[in-house]
Amino acid sequence: METTLFDLKSGEEAVIKNLKGGAEFQKKLRSLNLRRGKMIRKVTAEPFHGPVVVEIDNTEIAIGMNMAKKIVVEASESESD
């Protein structure tokens, strides 16, 4: 099921499908290895519109909420819903 990193549930794993937003922004994401095809895990989202924490290859990255909305992912397991 395609969704965004923002909407992904905490604890779920997913594969990055696509990046949206400006070219500069996409480049920044890619330089931290957040690129199409990479497997990620959403660790949590902080309350009050705080950042999303995502794990990729042993590293965690905190990403602002609006940025997280621009990362399109495909949840790898759809046991829920």
Add this chain to the structure above:
Amino acid sequence: MKILLMGNPNVGKSAIFSRLTGIDVMISNYPGTTIELKKGKMKLDGETAEVIDVPGTYSLDPASRAEEVAVNMLQEGDLVINVVDATNLERNLNLTLALLERNIPVITVLNFWDEIRHLGIRIDIQKLESRLDIPVVPVVAVTGEGIKALVSRLHEAKAHQKRYTEESRWERIGKIIGEVQRISLKKHTFLERLEDLSVQPLTGIPIMFSVLIVVFWTVRIVGETMIAYLFDPLFELYLPFVTDLSRMLGGGGVVHDILLGTLIAGQIDYIQSMGVLSTGLYVPIAMVFPYVVAFYLVLGILEDSGYLPRLATLVDAIFHKLGMHGLAIIPMLLGLGCNVPGALSTRILEGRKQRFIAATLMATAVPCMAQTAMVFALLGPYGIKGLGIFFMTLFAVWLILGFLLNRFLGGETPETFMEIPPYRIPYPGSLGKKLWMRIRSFLTEAIPFVLFGVLIVNILYVFGIIEWIGEMAAPVIVGIFGLPKEAVAALIVGFLRKDVAVGMLLPLGLDMEQLIVASVVLTMYFPCVATFVVLFKELGARDLLKATGIMLVTTLLAGGILNALL
């Protein structure tokens, strides 16, 4: 010859720099510790080479402002030591391959070699070397393992002029990784579980409060213990010496008063006498120093463990209401030690607005440890109430002022985008080194200032200048803050040293409410001169003027309101 240390943020560049040059630099487990280019020298084949610790970068994209420094450095360098985090090879190689496009000799260092085994990672170094066609040396920067091999192989560094597009670069990396790296499935360690728990709000927020409380009490107890069992006994031994000296000087007169101060009830009183050899030594050494040591010990553990970026993530939403990233917690925490490094570290924040807000809030509402130690001494006897009101007031000012600044200053604060390093057990060796660096700078920079401050107090008194200013400032001091007009002396000295200034409140016989107001006012009204100088460098004259204006107005308001309420 110029050697550049380049790599992603937080991969151990500064640790390697320090190994190569013997220069002690700040090394911490969060991105952005190195905020300026740090240069040093090393011997190489009998010649001296210059080594430059370049701030971390993820790419060499000339369009990105953050990478500008690094890209510009490349033109000047003769050789690049590309530091790579072996536990995160794929992402790190992106920069390595970008460097290989630049026609400059490169040697790659695989740092964190000690960490890869328990992560279940195996890397075939020979193969990696042949695929990249440059030397690859595994090292453990914190222990120094592999550094000799690195130095001996520097001359093998090799330049390439590869042509990649971004896409083909990642393709190439994918291929290399597939050939040289094996990752075996491993079970999650306790630290990894803790990583998740400390950012998930439900568990993270209680953890945060526990950590803060533990930090606060550890600092207090360690500080108090050192004073009671080490420094007070030491000054007990010193007392006969100054008492004799006082008798020799006849118990009074200008020289006596400057060196030993005025006798209180016929005795030298270390806190109240205000002599260079009495109060001037006692305050920095026996009252402030123990807390400074305790604070930096705890801070070092927090820094090296990797907790701070997680704390920053947790508070990010609140901080954004104040126009800052959660990462601005770092200048605030450093400011609790000393406002000078606090002000310097605002550089890790992007954007002028954010830096201005962080610097202003830190300088206004964050008391340094030297001052806090004296406030502990003064308000401590009143129990948690006095200290509680003191800290809560400052926190309220910090929140409200930040909120207002964010509302009324132009400019945007971009969204957070920050790497969070893994938890690591701090190496005692690196902790000790960092603690020593900070203690040394306290001893060499703070103590002379205290002595100078005490000297100035005496001179001002002798010439009656303090009384004169006291009369003029009376409407504010007495009228608004409800303090005796003699308190103006503390405000004057507070510009030099806030700890001495707080100490000067003691002879005034203030009650708890007045002590709280005075301590709050002393924290807020103006930065000490050392901080002032750094703020001038960081913010420029105009913004500094703006910041100090804000401080003065906020102090009048907060001090007045507090006086009315208490």
